[in-house]
Amino acid sequence: MRSGFVRDSDGGITWYCLPFEVGLLESMATQLVELVDAPDWSDDPLERWANERDAPPLDREDPALARLFPEASTNAEEASEFRRLMEAELRTQKASDAAIVLEALAPAEGTSEPVVAIPVPEQIAWLRTLNAMRLVLGARLGIDTDKAAELVDEIEPSDERAPIADVYHWIGYVQSLLLDAITG
Amino acid sequence: MTEQPGGGTAIQERVDEQHLGQSPWVCIVWNDPVNTMQYVTYVFQTYFGFSKEKATRLMLEVHNDGRSAVAMGTKDEMERDVTAMQAYGLWATLEPAA
Numbered sequence: 418m419r420s421g422f423v424r425d426s427d428g429g430i431t432w433y434c435l436p437f438e439v440g441l442l443e444s445m446a447t448q449l450v451e452l453v454d455a456p457d458w459s460d461d462p463l464e465r466w467a468n469e470r471d472a473p474p475l476d477r478e479d480p481a482l483a484r485l486f487p488e489a490s491t492n493a494e495e496a497s498e499f500r501r502l503m504e505a506e507l508r509t510q511k512a513s514d515a516a517i518v519l520e521a522l523a524p525a526e527g528t529s530e531p532v533v534a535i536p537v538p539e540q541i542a543w544l545r546t547l548n549a550m551r552l553v554l555g556a557r558l559g560i561d562t563d564k565a566a567e568l569v570d571e572i573e574p575s576d577e578r579a580p581i582a583d584v585y586h587w588i589g590y591v592q593s594l595l596l597d598a599i600t601g
Numbered sequence: 602m603t604e605q606p607g608g609g610t611a612i613q614e615r616v617d618e619q620h621l622g623q624s625p626w627v628c629i630v631w632n633d634p635v636n637t638m639q640y641v642t643y644v645f646q647t648y649f650g651f652s653k654e655k656a657t658r659l660m661l662e663v664h665n666d667g668r669s670a671v672a673m674g675t676k677d678e679m680e681r682d683v684t685a686m687q688a689y690g691l692w693a694t695l696e697p698a699a
Binding site: 484485486487488489490491492495499502503506507510511514541544545548549551552555560561562563565566589592593596599600 | 633634635636637639640643647680683684687688689690692693694695696
């Protein structure tokens with residue numbers, strides 16, 4: 418049985434993975450879509466603008482959201498202007514990246530030997546989404562310094578944070594393998 | 602690593618794109634403990650079109666110095682670049698060029 422990420426001659430990636438990996442990524446991607454809570458999309462620019470205007474503000478008290486959407490300036494006025502101009506676009510981008518991952522995973526769901534196709538135009542969305550998942554889990558684990566990152570590597574299996582740390586490490590591993598396959 | 606400490610060797614490509622009369626801004630990428638060196642290097646190569654060598658040098662500047670100015674241009678251009686970096690999950694800010 419093949420396993421891992423295999424690059425095809427056209428640059429597309431085929432991921433031979435395990436059923437639990439499909440389920441875990443689907444769960445994480447779904448949670449990510451809910452977390453970024455992007456404004457409803459519309460093909461009508463006016464309606465889209467209204468949706469963006471009416472979207473509830475991000476709760477930056479949540480460390481995960483604060484990290485996914487960092488303030489773009491130490492100057493409060495500049496940071497506020499950037500939020501006004503760019504925040505809806507960034508929320509929409511992160512949600513649509515995660516949606517691409519969910520669509521790619523759907524055909525593999527429930528199969529005993531899942532095969533996931535990641536064609537070239539979707540690879541950036543995959544890398545960004547895996548990265549966003551790591552940022553969210555990193556924030557949940559309180560990783561805010563290099564030292565804190567090292568401590569996460571030492572979490573004992575009995576620690577209540579161990580399951581989150583396991584997923585955090587696993588997603589980093591998957592992202593690294595995918596990057597190797599794309600750039601290799 | 603940079604040949605001139607604190608100098609702008611990394612951002613010269615963009616200087617030509619500035620419109621005369623507007624003071625330049627820079628896009629800063631900050632060190633963070635979660636994003637991997639491999640991923641940050643890939644982002645610099647992919648988005649800015651930098652060579653692997655240049656992308657790696659900038660990534661190490663972020664890692665070792667805590668921050669690096671990865672692009673310079675008009676304020677609008679830097680808002681665009683900061684947005685792109687944040688879409689990739691990098692910790693990016695904009696500020697007037699020193």
